[in-house]
Amino acid sequence: MNGVAHGLYSALMTLGQPLLRRKLARRGQKEPGYLEAVEERFGRYSQPAETRAELVWVHAVSLGETRTAAILLKALRAQQPALRLLLTHGTATGREEGRALLKALGQPGDIQVWQPWDSPAAVALFFSHFKPRLGLLMETEIWPNLVTEAQARAMPLVLVNGRLSAKSLKQAEGMALLSRPAYGALSAVYAQTEADAGRFRRLGAPVAGVFGNLKFDATPNAAQLAQGQAWRQALTQPVIMFASSREGEEDEFLKKIVAVAQANRAVPAINSVANGTAKPFKALIVPRHPQRFDEVAALVAQHGLRVSRRSSWVGSPVESDEAMSADVWLGDSLGEMALYYGLSDVALLGGSFAPLGGQNLIEAAACGCPVVMGPHTFNFSEAAELAEAEGAARRVAEMPEAVNAALGLVNDSPALAQAVAAGMAFAERNRGATARTLDALRGYL
Missing domain, CATH: 3.40.50.2000 (Glycogen Phosphorylase B;)
Incomplete structure (x- = not known):
């Protein structure tokens, strides 16, 4: 049954690509950032393909998640200056903030692109092109095909600063045939609170720690x-x-x-x-x-x-x-x-x-x-x-x-x-x- 549900989901995501293009065109009228590099969302990139797996992929969907990612990445870059980053986003504000973040970190070879649309083809092209060796998802972003493809390629995928509200848990349990395999396929979840950890466990996620909220470590300008x-x-x-x-x-x-x-x-x-x-x-x-x-x-x-x-x-x-x-x-x-x-x-x-x-x-x-x-x-x-x-x-x-x-x-x-x-x-x-x-x-x- 899980395979049937996942197959149906994948078919809908593939068929929904023209709708996404129209949605981006509409949003781009108010926010031009959504019209930037649209083909990246479908697995077509201007950046050279990676010849070896060395990039650490960090997905921060929007503005808030990108600011949270900055706290972790600045500390990570301080520990490992040569680390190369692949940063993805889903919103224009997230991408703009991410651009400023990579400029501040100042490491040649870092890459920023849109999150791939969660169709099997776009996701496969994303992984084949960049070959990340580790994925860090910030806070909430779980997409079935992204997780499945990462697992198939034996790439560790960790949910960092994880939070899951009671409302989101209820929604996920309503789509259990999709959500439970996706959460269960993660390599680890680092939850913000014990309550978040309990909700992740109900979905079968491998909670490996309760570490608090990264946002507390942000230093105001x-x-x-x-x-x-x-x-x-x-x-x-x-x-x-x-x-x-x-x-x-x-x-x-x-x-x-x-x-x-x-x-x-x-x-x-x-x-x-x-x-x-x-x-x-x-x-x-x-x-x-x-x-x-x-x-x-x-x-x-x-x-x-x-x-x-x-x-x-x-x-x-x-x-x-x-x-x-x-x-x-x-x-x-x-x-x-x-x-x-x-x-x-x-x-x-x-x-x-x-x-x-x-x-x-x-x-x-x-x-x-x-x-x-x-x-x-x-x-x-x-x-x-x-x-x-x-x-x-x-x-x-x-x-x-x-x-x-x-x-x-x-x-x-x-x-x-x-x-x-x-x-x-x-x-x-x-x-x-x-x-x-x-x-x-x-x-x-």
């Missing part, structure tokens, strides 16, 4: 963080940030901001709060996906609010009349999260106010920015629970309560200072996953 903190100190009002916001959430955030303003009969909407006595504040929105920057700017305008975009700032926002007169600041840049956290007094956690699983709160904690999160944090459930238990984050039921909680913090200096200290201690206590992962990989390398 010191220059960005210092710049943001300097800007914040120059402001006469606190900043409430909506970090990594997702579609649908910004509208609820802006509705609450307008409601707060109307309750105060304030004309510059952001510059008052409900009782009229608390400090005025600035709102900063940093969308999760860069292709939505223009959309979010338009949404702010639809709510009758004035927006100032980070891309328009020549220097400090304090020095810009446009920025200081705006109701909402829009963080429309990539790679500056440390600056935004440094600029902010409190951050609302994107993806947690809609059933999307939440975004990573670890960087906020490491930057000393307290977090207010909604009810949906299943993507980072243990980190969210630990942060809440240790006072680094607060959980609320819905957006209006989140804004009120943030306002409460910025107007209670002792409570804010305590939350900042708790966040930094939380981030520091949970470091070490990189060293444990490198030690486990030693046998493969």
Whole structure:
């Protein structure tokens, strides 16, 4: 039965290739990166074929996974400077981040291509062309044909920093004829938490260790963080940030901001709060996906609010009349999260106010920015629970309560200072996953 299911899956993936091309063409209209090197997705490459198996393949599907991969790869490259990397992605933002990562690592011979579409032919061409000797999959990416082909070629394939939510487990169990053989064919799984490990084991995956989350080992960009903190100190009002916001959430955030303003009969909407006595504040929105920057700017305008975009700032926002007169600041840049956290007094956690699983709160904690999160944090459930238990984050039921909680913090200096200290201690206590992962990989390398 497994063979029948896999055969049917492979046939559908082969027949679905024209649909993928159309999807890429549509997405490329908004994100031109999707139109780059499209043939790589089908196993056709401009890079010379490898004559020997020496590449270590790392798959980081999107932006978040690529940033996590950077933590591991920088440490790995420090240990083995001559190591050659093959880096693959599935999204345009991941590929762009990966390009910057390989430039920073500075090793000749590293290669970056798209993840092959999971049809038997594309996957076989990928392995035949590059001949990787080891595969590292970051966090969640399991594709049946990729795993099957790696196993057939006796190439070790390890899931690193593995996470599996209860929702993803349920979905995988619904496709058990495909998922169980795929997870079972992995060489090893290094899980983030014991809960993740238990869910992987239910799918038959060979869990070889529970090492924590690599994201705790990330060091915030010191220059960005210092710049943001300097800007914040120059402001006469606190900043409430909506970090990594997702579609649908910004509208609820802006509705609450307008409601707060109307309750105060304030004309510059952001510059008052409900009782009229608390400090005025600035709102900063940093969308999760860069292709939505223009959309979010338009949404702010639809709510009758004035927006100032980070891309328009020549220097400090304090020095810009446009920025200081705006109701909402829009963080429309990539790679500056440390600056935004440094600029902010409190951050609302994107993806947690809609059933999307939440975004990573670890960087906020490491930057000393307290977090207010909604009810949906299943993507980072243990980190969210630990942060809440240790006072680094607060959980609320819905957006209006989140804004009120943030306002409460910025107007209670002792409570804010305590939350900042708790966040930094939380981030520091949970470091070490990189060293444990490198030690486990030693046998493969």
